[in-house]
Amino acid sequence: MIKAIDKQRYILDFTLSSLWRRKGKNLALVLVYTLVVFILGSVMFFTQALKNEAAVVLRGSPEIIVQKIVAGRHDLIPVSYGSRIGKIRGVNAVKARFWGYYYDPVAKANYTLMVPEDLPLKDQEIVVGAGISRVRRVFRGNSIVFRTYDGKPATFFLKGILSPESELLSSDLILISAPGFASLFGIPPDRATDLTVQVANKKEIPTIAAKIVDALPDTRAITREEILRTYDAVFDWRGGIMIAILAGAVLAFLIFAWDKAAGLSAEEKREIGILKAIGWETADVLQMKFWEGLVISLSSFFLGIILAYFHIFYASATLFEPVLKGWSVLYPHFNLTPFISGYQIAILFFITVIPYTVATIIPSWRAATIDPDAVMRT
Amino acid sequence: MFFKPGIIALFLSSFLISGMVLYASFSGALILRYWDIHSGSETQLRLERKTYLISTILGYAFVFQLFSFFLFIYTADTLHPFFTGAMCAVGSLNVNQWGFPLIMLKIITFLLAGLWLIINFTDNRGYDYPLIKAKYLLLLAMAPLILTEAVIQAKYFLGLNPEVITSCCGSLFTADTKGVPAEIISLPRPVMEIMFYGAMIGTLTLGGVFYRTGTMGYAFAAAVLLTLLVSIASFISFISIYFYELPTHHCPFCILQKEYGYIGYCLYLLLLVGGLAGMGAGLLMPFRQIPSLKETLPSMQRHLTLTSIISYLLFTGIATYQIIFSNLKM
Amino acid sequence: MIELQHLRKVFNAGWPNEYVAIHDLNLEIAAHQVTVLTGPSGSGKTTVLSLLGCMARPTAGRIMLGEREITSLPERFLTQIRRTTFGFIFQQFNLIRGITVLENVMLPAYPLGEPLGGLKKRALNLLDLLNLASKAAAKVEWLSGGEAQRTAIARALVNNPGVIIADEPTAHLDTGLSREFLDIMRDFKGQGKTILIASHDPMVHDSEIVDRVVRMRDGRIIDAGVF
Secondary structure: OHHHHHHHHHHHHHHHHHHHHOHHHHHHHHHHHHHHHHHHHHHHHHHHHHHHHHHHHHHOOOOEEEEEEEOOEEEOEEOOHHHHHHOOOOEEEEEEEOEEEEEEOOOOEEEEEEOOOOOOOOOOEEEEOHHHHHHHOOOOOOEEEEEOOOOOEEEEEEEEEOOHHHHHHHOOEEEEOHHHHHHHHOOOOOEEOEEEEEEOOHHHHHHHHHHHHHHOOOEEEEEHHHHHHHHHHHHHHHHHHHHHHHHHHHHHHHHHHHHHHHOOOHHHHHHHHHHHHHOOOHHHHHHHHHHHHHHHHHHHHHHHHHHHHHHHHOOOOHHHHHHHHOOOOOOOOOOOOOOOOHHHHHHHHHHHHHHHHHHHHHHHHHHHOOOHHHHHOO | OOOOHHHHHHHHHHHHHHHHHHHHHHHHHHHHHHOOOOOOOHHHHHHHHHHHHHHHHHHHHHHHHHHHHHHHHHHHHHHHHHOOOOOOHHHHHOOOOOHHHHHHHHHHHHHHHHHHHHHHHHHOOOOOOOOHHHHHHHHHHHHHHHHHHHHHHHHHHHOOOOOOOOOOHHHHOOOOOOOHHHHHHHOOHHHHHHHHHHHHHHHHHHHHHHHHHOOOHHHHHHHHHHHHHHHHHHHHHHHHHHHHOOOOOOOOOHHHOHHHOOHHHHHHHHHHHHHHHHHHHHHOHHHOOOHHHOOOHHHHHHHHHHHHHHHHHHHHHHHHHHHHHOOOOO | OEEEEEEEEEEOOOOOOOEEEEEEEEEEEOOOOEEEEEOOOOOOHHHHHHHHOOOOOOOEEEEEEOOEEOOOOOHHHHHHHHHHHEEEEOOOOOOOOOOEHHHHHHHHHHHHOOOHHHHHHHHHHHHHHOOOHHHOOOEHHHOOHHHHHHHHHHHHHOOOOOEEEEEOOOOOOOHHHHHHHHHHHHHHHHOOOEEEEEOOOHHHHOOOOOOEEEEEEOOEEEEOOOO
């Protein structure tokens, strides 16, 4: 047993010195390998971090949201529906929610307006998200003019700006008072945007949702679980598409790796021939190639992961910004909560190290089966 | 559904592994046909060089197979929140008709892969490649299984429909329904307990005998296999409830989850390793008389037997510990 | 101690460039003696050396090492035997550039996995024996011709083989160094080692340490030279 360990140590020692003797070629390989792990890792970390953020946020969201549907589209809901829902057994509370979208031609951006539950605002007071503040260049105490539903100008005063930590969600958000909301959008007094339902027992949610739709056939009841699942699915789908697109890059990397492994220089061939001639057998040379692959794979793998981690969690995924920004004018500055799991590392391992290893098996074997006889005849 | 990174990784690995096994099978068939250790011809030398390649390819392929088995289980578990009614991997596997057959196949190929690696290792110890024909025949037998597994895995993942309401393990692993799990659970507890501990003691004894004297090898291997099945059944029947601390919770998959400290992986790993090692020792029995292996084979079998005994002992130990110290007292 | 029976070696069999290197060769090498193989290039000397030294397998015929037949041993086991029985010294020395003299000498022992302490001591002893102790940490590119040759000899001895095989050892050496080489071989003969040399250098096959000269031509032995 000790003999086996000593033998591996010797072979590893020789492998390291031989990798170093060809450092140009090997550093190039490590660079490309690290880049591949970095990109794939960044995509995975980013997707997972966004999913986690969504989950955290949705924890505070209502168990059921009830919306009125007219001709397949979301319409304003009568507040009176609330009392009908409140009568269903298991429902703790029903609240009316007021929110909507406002298109600002000045910034050519869409804002989300919402009447907050716990924040008392005077009629003309608003609180805006950091993105809006940046785009319209307005700060606390400034005023901002919007056009109401009937074309008249309405002036609002900024009570404050939402904290930068919440930017991911609140960048384009405006908190407004109920009268302000009504005057801006002209909503009839007996209507709300939707109703939120608080349920006592989590397990009852699907049942109660079904009862609501039964009692009020022109509504739909969206449960929190459904939202979570949809977000999860969307993030996965987007992340997965990116990985699938990157498959092309991974394939190019594998061809590169094969080429590097197969392209033994004359000096390398000579060295292996000498090893075979002085008493190393094919299995020993294969062992050396195995260590070579392992050293290169592990260094690139861990370097790539560390760089991806820093990229996503400390540099806010700057490299993805152009892709993610899309139409958005109000791109948030955000810092994602760092999250890394063994499962992600395992998956990254499967899609990088394993294909690399497979690509280098045949070249390694060709190298290991070099005939020592040829060395005798030089 | 398909675009989850875990699923992409599993597709990729089963594609690679299938490719490697196919290539190895074609080359292996050539070796079976033309191999002649006593010839010094160039063909034979080429075949000998080839066999290094095939061993290397299959070595990697089967190690990846083992890893991907665990990745699959973990992924199945992470999928369960997407299906109504699913509380653990059982729910995910039950979504379409491919889930459970897939996991059965994966266990079988896992064991076969391990056995092949054991035979390969042994073959390399003999100076005239004594087991080369046996090795490649086994490979040709395994290749269709591995390819089938890849196809069924694809069918399973592509057929995952979140609209389907699936069953929770609570409704599957209960005495009230029909099916094998129900039969196991309805057996009276004392009977199961006796079967489990009896099987364990018997296997460990046979193992000890084989270790010391080198006889009863076949009996030991058979006992190992039997005990593997009995242990799984016992887990479902009475061991699980002590981990869950709930007399009606029998599920064999919930134990893989975080809230139980992932102890499930440890338990199943011990069972699989123990089963594999014991069966490996038995598999080598027919080759004991081969001259080139005469010296090295018995010590290999002893190592395998010891591994098997220790693994099974640890499994029993952990299970018994939990039974004694669990908050659930029956 | 090494016996070749009806040995035949063919390269590229069945192809247009098929080449028969050795035809029906019979040879018996005695232990503790210095045997020299001589003949023009193309006579098959190098092939015989590689067959004798378990580096290649014959197309037909049998090779006996002592009592054991090694003809059809697969490479793995052939190499195991070769490692501990034979030490090779090549025409071009064939040292690995970029690593030290000491590492080069220890290299053949790596697959045997013996503890570093013992291995290093043995290697340093060999270097000392050959007056190379001061160069142990030097990179082989900086060695002179004679030092490189002595390093190659030390490497051939690190596993304590009973047989030393040298292929044209004096081909790149001047008279002084050639004499040095023969002196070192004399010492090894005195230690009871068997020595096989392939050489067309008259200085070698006329040397007084040589016990037997075997002449070859066109893949056959034309003078077995048994005294």
